Amino acid sequence: MNKSFLEAIGIEYPIIQAPMAGGITTPELVANVSESGGLGMIAAGYLNPNQLKVAIQEVKKRVDKPFGVNIFVPSDFTYSSQHVENMQLMMKSIYDELQLTDYKVKELPKFKDQQAIFEQHLQVILDEGIKVCSFTFGLPTEEQIKQLRQAGVYTIGTATTVREALIIQELGMDAAVMQGSEAGGHRSHFLSSFEEGNIGLIALVPQAVEEIDIPIIAAGGIMNGRGIRACLELGAQAAQMGTAFLALKESGAQNLHKTAILNAAEDELVFTKSFSGKWARGIRNEFTEEMKSNEAMTLPFPIQNTLTQPIRKEAAKQNKAAYMSLWSGQAPRLATNVDVTTLMDRLIKELN
Ligand SMILES: Cc1cc2nc3c(=O)[nH]c(=O)nc-3n(C[C@H](O)[C@H](O)[C@H](O)COP(=O)(O)O)c2cc1C
Numbered sequence: 001m002n003k004s005f006l007e008a009i010g011i012e013y014p015i016i017q018a019p020m021a022g023g024i025t026t027p028e029l030v031a032n033v034s035e036s037g038g039l040g041m042i043a044a045g046y047l048n049p050n051q052l053k054v055a056i057q058e059v060k061k062r063v064d065k066p067f068g069v070n071i072f073v074p075s076d077f078t079y080s081s082q083h084v085e086n087m088q089l090m091m092k093s094i095y096d097e098l099q100l101t102d103y104k105v106k107e108l109p110k111f112k113d114q115q116a117i118f119e120q121h122l123q124v125i126l127d128e129g130i131k132v133c134s135f136t137f138g139l140p141t142e143e144q145i146k147q148l149r150q151a152g153v154y155t156i157g158t159a160t161t162v163r164e165a166l167i168i169q170e171l172g173m174d175a176a177v178m179q180g181s182e183a184g185g186h187r188s189h190f191l192s193s194f195e196e197g198n199i200g201l202i203a204l205v206p207q208a209v210e211e212i213d214i215p216i217i218a219a220g221g222i223m224n225g226r227g228i229r230a231c232l233e234l235g236a237q238a239a240q241m242g243t244a245f246l247a248l249k250e251s252g253a254q255n256l257h258k259t260a261i262l263n264a265a266e267d268e269l270v271f272t273k274s275f276s277g278k279w280a281r282g283i284r285n286e287f288t289e290e291m292k293s294n295e296a297m298t299l300p301f302p303i304q305n306t307l308t309q310p311i312r313k314e315a316a317k318q319n320k321a322a323y324m325s326l327w328s329g330q331a332p333r334l335a336t337n338v339d340v341t342t343l344m345d346r347l348i349k350e351l352n
Helices: 003-009 027-035 049-062 081-090 092-097 111-127 142-150 162-170 201-211 225-233 255-262 286-297 303-317 340-351
Strands: 015-017 040-043 067-072 132-136 154-159 175-179 216-219 238-241 269-272 280-283
Touching (some): 015 040, 015 340, 027 040, 027 067, 027 340, 067 111, 092 286, 092 303, 111 142, 142 154, 154 162, 225 340
Parallel strands (some): 015 238, 067 132, 132 154, 175 216
Antiparallel strands (some): 269 280
16 A cells, blocks of 8 residues: 555545535534544535535534545536426426426526636635545646645546546646446546446556556445455555445435435446436436436536426425435445444454
8 A cells, every 4th residue: 555645645544435415425424534544525516615614614623634625627518498498398297296386497507607616615625724625527727726736735636537537647636536437426527428438447447557647546336345455456545435425324315315225236226317417326216217218308517407406305305215316336235324433443444
C-alpha cells in the first residue's frame, strides 16, 4: 500500500465512503467514517451553498479528522417546451397512480444558475478549509483546480475510462476515481459515451494504473475487506464505496431504499436514465420498466430530474418503492444495516 496517498489526505485506511447525493450522507455518516480512520464525504450535489455550509459545520462539530466534499460539475443543456410536455404526458399515468393532480412543474433549472451554484460550492469549500474535494459529471477549470490546490485542497476527478483519467491528470488534479460499471448511482462519464465508459473494475483499474501517474481510487461493487484488498492488488490506492454505506444506521437514505437494497440480488439491477436524464444504476422497479420504452425521449439532466421529482417525493411519502429511484451497485447481497463503526471495524479487520 502506498502510504503517501493516505498521508496526503490524512487518513489511516484506504476506505472512502462514496459521496451520495440526495440526503444520504448525513453529518453522522460522514463524521463516523472519518472518526474510524476512513474518509467521509459530503455529497453537495443537490444542496444549495448554504445547506452545504451547514452540513460541513455539522460534520466539524462531530469530528476533528479530514473529510471531503463532492460536487456536481454542471454542463449546458438544451430542450424544447414541446419535449417537456411530451415527457409529462408520458408520465401522466404515474402521476394519476400516485394521485398527483398538478403534474406540470412550474420552474425548470437554468444552466447559468447551476454554474453559479457550482462556483458558490467551490467558495464554501475554500472558506471552510475542506481537505479533499472531488468532482463528478465533468471537470472544473484549470484555474479553479489551481486555486483549490493552492489553498491546500486535495482534488479528485471521477473517470469511467483511461481517456477521461488522462484529462484529469493533465488538468493537474491530485487523484482520479475510476468508476467501474458495477457502481451504483449515476455514471460519471464526461468525455466517453455511456456505452464506452461501461467497463468492469477488474479491467479498468489495472489499465488506469499502467497509464496514469496520479493515485487511482477504485469504485464500483466493493463491499468488504476482500474487495478493497483486490483493488489494492490491482494497483489502486483506495476503494470508494457507496452501496456498502447506504443501508447503514447513520445513512439518510429512505427506509424503503435501505430495505430494497438489503433484499436485492445482483440480477435485479438496471441502468436507467428515466429518473434524471443521466444514466444510473439502480434496482429495477415499476418506474424503470414503464419508462424503458420512452428512454430515447428523456430530457437532459437536470431537467428530467426536476420533472420526476414530484413522483419520487410522493412515492416516498406513500411508501411506494415502485416509483422511487433505488440506486444500488451490483453487489447488494453484501449490504448490511449495522452502524458505521461496526462496518469500519469489520473492513479494517478484513484488510489486515
Ligand atoms: C445513492 C447513490 C448516490 C450517489 N451519488 C453520488 C454523488 O453525489 N457524487 C459522486 O461522485 N458519486 C455518487 N455516487 C457514485 C459513487 O461515488 C460510487 O461510484 C458508487 O457508489 C460505487 O459503487 P457501489 O455503490 O457499488 O459502491 C452515488 C452512488 C449511489 C449508490
